[in-house]
Amino acid sequence: MKIHLWDHNLKVRLLGEGLFNLLFWMYFPFITVYFSETLGQSMAGLLMTVPPIFSLIGSLLGGALTDRLGRRPVMLIGASFQTLMFVLFALSSSAWIDYIAFIGIGLGKAIYSPASNAMVADLVPEQNRRQVFATFTTANNIGAVLGPALGAVFFFHYRQALLWTCAVILFLYFVAIYFIVQETLPPSSQRLKDRSLITRVFKEQWKGYGLIFRDKVFLVYILAGIFALIPIMQLDLYLPVYVTSHVPTQALFTWHDVSFVLSSKEIYGWLVGFNGLLFVLFILPVTHWFQHWKERNVFILSALLSGLGTFFVGLNNNIWFLFLVTIVFTFGEMVRSPVSQSFISNYAPEHARGQYMGVDSMQYTIGKFLAPLTVFLSTWVPPMGIFSLILIMAVISIALYMCLFKLYVKQPGV
Template identity: 50%
Template sequence: MYWRSWDLNLKVRLFGELITHTFFWMYFPFMALYFSDVFGKDVAGLLLMVPPLLGIVANLAGGYLADRIGRRKTMLIAIFSSSVMFALFAFSSSPWMTYVAFIGIGMAGSMYWPASSAMVADLTTEDERRVVFATFYTAMNIGVVAGPVLGSIFFVHYRFELLLACTFVEFVYGVLLFFLIRETLPSLIGKAEASPPKRFSLKEQFRSYAVIFTDKPFAIYILAGILVAIAFMQLDLYMALYVKEHVPSQPLVWWGDWSFSIGGTSAFGWLMGLNGLLVVLFTLPVTRWFQHWSDRNSLILSSVLYGFGLFLMAFTNNIWLLFGCMFVLTLGELIRTPVVQSFISKYAPEDARGQYMGASSLQFSIGRFIAPLAIGLSEWLSPLGVFSIILGISLLSALLYVYMFRLIPEGGGIERTSGYRG
């Protein structure tokens, strides 16, 4: 699907999400250090466990609202809420107020993404979907790569100005959404925007999600995704610890008597930089190469590549071999990401697509919550033992995908347009 043929909704949101995501990553990586400085490491560690849990609630609420009041309205609520929270952050007079604003920004973002993903699915065909999702993922990762570099300057030296800029950018993006995009929720298309929205009901929300999770294939999909997320989150957790403790300083490049050496923390930075660069450069090419692969084979292969990419690190401390392991792992990431989003788009009924998107995000939230346990295991096990467990988790997720697709009709098609799968 060529960019020029995209719906205006997609074009506006691609550029908007690229810019807002870049600003987000200009402050987000530095918040753990900020809270550690003002509250102490122990308190900061406990405080930072709260946002992922509240993010789960916001994700589910965002999916519910996207299917009840519409994608557009849910995104507008989230974006303008985020703008208010950034303003609170900028003018904060205490660390606790900053913490409240930090939580508010995170919850607004969690509410936004199910509606955003559902809108992409509404506006694309099944054949186009992987490439469009891959394009959005590439834009997001440009922000991931560029944001921290810019943030190391602006967050440290011009924090107030940066947060004011974030407030302004979020507000302007909200205004553009209000004037330039249209509603895509199938049940609202052609109806007056002014019609009163359905009343928000917490009881109805819980009932709807309870029905979704009685969908056996979907529940297995979530479980498999949690296992993959636990493995993938180790890039920032156990892999960082392993590289810091076991990778000595060594020449990366050399010429005659001159050499450039890295090791420990600097080696970890180079590995993560390689991951980000590969994601930006190869998301779209890899998506096109694997476009004709089935969802089943793509998800299984990505889980295997995740596991072996990490597992092979246990056998080397050579930086170039570790780069090779990172290449294998990143290939799994690039194969998996667009497939995950397009699969849910096909699997979910149209009138529950936002809720399925919100429920799908649980795999990342829960995986992120459980993943730090690997750090504790490293106190008792050797690196080979920890990486073996990570490999086992990844292979178990692959087996769960095999089982899940046996429960789904041939080709994974869903022969319905409304109602929940029971």
């Protein structure tokens, strides 16, 4: 499905989210390092387990409101809240206020995401969803190419200017949503919206979530996703701590008497940038290569590559070896991304699509809650112990995905 054939709602979102993510990747990869330096490594590891709790609340709330208020209003709420939190972050002179603002940014993004994904499912036929989700992933990762390399300088030396720029871009995106984006709520959900009182919404939505949580297939899918995402999330959690602490300053290349030397922080920035470059170059081809693969095999391959790739990071601190293993765990993340989004889009019933999208994000929020424990444990456990634990999480995920698709064959729908 070519971009010029897309609905204008999707085109606006593709541009807006792409611009914001260009700036997002200039600060997000370094947030764990920042809090480790200002508040201590152990404290940072504990503190990074808290934002996912608020993100979980935001996802459930956003999913509930998405099926009642509509996609567009919830996206406006999420974008405006993130804008305010970036302003607070930019004005702050305290690491604790920075932390509160960081939590708020995650909360706003969590409210926004179910409505955003539901809008794609509303507008795109089932057979084209993998490709469309892959295109959004490409746009979101274009910023990941240059962002981390630039962020290694701008975040630590020009943080306020960077945060103000994020706030302005998000505000402009809010304006674009308000004036250009149109509602896509399906008729089945629209009827529920018309006859429901606001005071009854949360009670009814709670009952709806109760039904979802009794869906055994869906719960196994969420649990498998949690264990699969723990290795993937280490790129922004344990890997920056490990690289800045255990990878020495070294030359990227030497030409005669000239050497291009990178510090440990710069090496990490280059690795994250390389991760983003791989996404930009290969997410669409990879989606095409695996379009005929069964979802079961794609999920298992993803968990295997991300687990092994992250484990291999601890085997050698040479920069070129680190680039090599980055390819391995990046492809693990890459093959998973569009398939996971299309799986839930196809599995969720139309009238409860927002709720399922909200609960689907639980695997990310719970994963983000558990993944920072590697930073906390790194105070006492040596690096190979941490990397072995990460690999074990991937193996558990593979076993759960095998179980999932045995159940899913017997129960192909909700």
